[in-house]
Amino acid sequence: MSRLIVVSNRVPVPDKRGTAPAGGLAVALQSALKTRGGLWLGWSGQSCAEDAVGPLRTVKDGNIEYALTDLTERDVEEYYQGFANRVLWPICHYRLDLAEYGRREMTGYFRVNRFFASRLLPLIQDDDLIWIHDYHLIPLAAELRRLGVKNRIGFFLHIPWPSPDVFLTMPVHDELLKGLTAYDVIGFQTDHDRNNFADCLARQDMGHRLDMTRFVVGERAFTTKSYPIGIETTEFAGLAKRAAETTLHKRMLQSLDGKELIIGVDRLDYSKGITQRIDAFETFLTRHEESQRKVTLLQITPKSRSEVPEYEAMQRAVAEQAGRVNGALGTVDWVPIRYVNRSLRRPALAGLYRMARLALVTPLRDGMNLVAKEYVAAQNEDDPGVLLLSRFAGAARELKDAVLVNPYDVEGTAEAIARSLVMPLEERRERWKSMMTVLCTNDVFAWCDTFLEDLAGGKAEESGSHSV
Numbered sequence: 397m398s399r400l401i402v403v404s405n406r407v408p409v410p411d412k413r414g415t416a417p418a419g420g421l422a423v424a425l426q427s428a429l430k431t432r433g434g435l436w437l438g439w440s441g442q443s444c445a446e447d448a449v450g451p452l453r454t455v456k457d458g459n460i461e462y463a464l465t466d467l468t469e470r471d472v473e474e475y476y477q478g479f480a481n482r483v484l485w486p487i488c489h490y491r492l493d494l495a496e497y498g499r500r501e502m503t504g505y506f507r508v509n510r511f512f513a514s515r516l517l518p519l520i521q522d523d524d525l526i527w528i529h530d531y532h533l534i535p536l537a538a539e540l541r542r543l544g545v546k547n548r549i550g551f552f553l554h555i556p557w558p559s560p561d562v563f564l565t566m567p568v569h570d571e572l573l574k575g576l577t578a579y580d581v582i583g584f585q586t587d588h589d590r591n592n593f594a595d596c597l598a599r600q601d602m603g604h605r606l607d608m609t610r611f612v613v614g615e616r617a618f619t620t621k622s623y624p625i626g627i628e629t630t631e632f633a634g635l636a637k638r639a640a641e642t643t644l645h646k647r648m649l650q651s652l653d654g655k656e657l658i659i660g661v662d663r664l665d666y667s668k669g670i671t672q673r674i675d676a677f678e679t680f681l682t683r684h685e686e687s688q689r690k691v692t693l694l695q696i697t698p699k700s701r702s703e704v705p706e707y708e709a710m711q712r713a714v715a716e717q718a719g720r721v722n723g724a725l726g727t728v729d730w731v732p733i734r735y736v737n738r739s740l741r742r743p744a745l746a747g748l749y750r751m752a753r754l755a756l757v758t759p760l761r762d763g764m765n766l767v768a769k770e771y772v773a774a775q776n777e778d779d780p781g782v783l784l785l786s787r788f789a790g791a792a793r794e795l796k797d798a799v800l801v802n803p804y805d806v807e808g809t810a811e812a813i814a815r816s817l818v819m820p821l822e823e824r825r826e827r828w829k830s831m832m833t834v835l836c837t838n839d840v841f842a843w844c845d846t847f848l849e850d851l852a853g854g855k856a857e858e859s860g861s862h863s864v
């Protein structure tokens with residue numbers, strides 16, 4: 397079996413406590429690599445002065461070898477905080493209003509991708525499979541090809557690919573599209589994203605389609621498909637079951653004092669629809685007064701990208717909003733919203749999912765959303781809770797038995813909360829069973845194996861072998 401090289405912006409080297417990172421990409425890839433092993437290269441998270449970037453640092457953990465590089469302060473500002481998080485992230489989540497274009501940031505993005513290629517080059521052996529992840533590194537394969545790399549290279553996009561009308565607002569759209577054609581396999585979360593990508597190629601008159609999955613652009617042929625990402629379903633279910641025995645679990649139950657728990661878990665990000673969700677919860681409480689003092693929303697929201705201004709502003713806005721609702725509706729012995737602004741350990745999270753009667757997973761746009769899948773896996777099959785899920789999350793295309801909502805429709809979401817809380821046991825069981833069947837089939841290992849089978853499935857297309 398060929399060695400696997402994974403490249404992503406950040407590399408989640410486990411800390412001494414074995415704490416898992418709060419981020420979907422890291423959670424999924426760590427599960428996938430655990431069994432197969434390989435090399436994982438990315439940014440260490442440290443920044444330094446222009447002339448102080450040292451050699452790669454390597455850390456071994458089981459059969460995974462992590463290779464970490466520092467970036468300069470300028471790199472981080474232009475490539476990461478700038479182009480990746482203030483252009484690509486908002487554009488791919490349909491937030492044209494938040495995109496901040498700057499030539500300096502765009503140049504920095506391509507420069508850092510060149511730098512990643514130069515760091516990776518000496519590590520590559522002839523038959524390695526190279527798997528590059530997410531929007532930070534779209535041009536990386538093109539940079540590697542320029543350096544003569546002939547290996548099979550795959551790309552997986554964890555976030556949505558928007559429709560051409562949105563994507564083509566980006567000044568460097570053609571460079572990004574052309575950059576993608578340097579890959580052999582391009583993976584998306586859903587067919588919808590894959591079709592949007594194909595529509596962008598068609599709109600720009602780039603190459604042509606050979607069949608459902610194969611395209612030819614200029615001198616390169618590639619495959620593009622959807623590979624919906626999953627979780628370690630069985631393992632996570634076991635974790636949640638075991639957590640029910642812990643003291644944290646018992647303390648939490650005691651503190652609820654018979655009230656129903658509703659849970660929300662999201663990185664603090666404007667794409668997750670947290671403020672709309674709190675509005676919906678408030679509307680539900682005011683319209684269904686009989687539920688006041690009977691339910692509590694636990695919103696767990698670890699900080700994320702605090703150095704980007706939009707995120708810093710949102711941190712304040714959500715805290716204020718939760719405080720306002722608690723002030724307006726709370727009583728001396730009941731707090732409607734418990735707002736936790738830090739990361740919990742994974743077993744604790746699993747136990748809380750299992751305790752919750754209802755999960756609110758209401759992103760305005762999401763590539764997949766692993767929280768939705770984790771919540772379902774964590775349920776007690778005898779008395780499962782209800783998943784209320786945004787129809788704009790990739791997960792909604794698989795979890796059709798969730799209660800699907802439009803998160804922009806605050807009143808509609810409030811009514812869906814009310815309906816979910818009184819859903820009969822029989823219906824809850826049926827919906828849960830059908831969702832669990834999907835999650836057991838499409839788990840993270842299936843995701844990884846299917847992608848890698850396609851990636852290993854052929855030799856890199858020789859330049860010139862497919863002229864159009």
Ligand code: GDG
Binds near residue numbers: 768
């Ligand atoms: C991107 C895409 C796609 C959250 N809080 C804590 C915690 N988490 C964990 C969750 C889950 C992960 O972080 C979040 O994953 P999501 O998929 O929900 O969202 P993103 O971080 O935006 O991920 C997304 C994903 O990539 C994978 O392709 O699904 O669409 O945006 O695993 O459990 N983990 C711990 N403590 C927390 O407080 N330990």
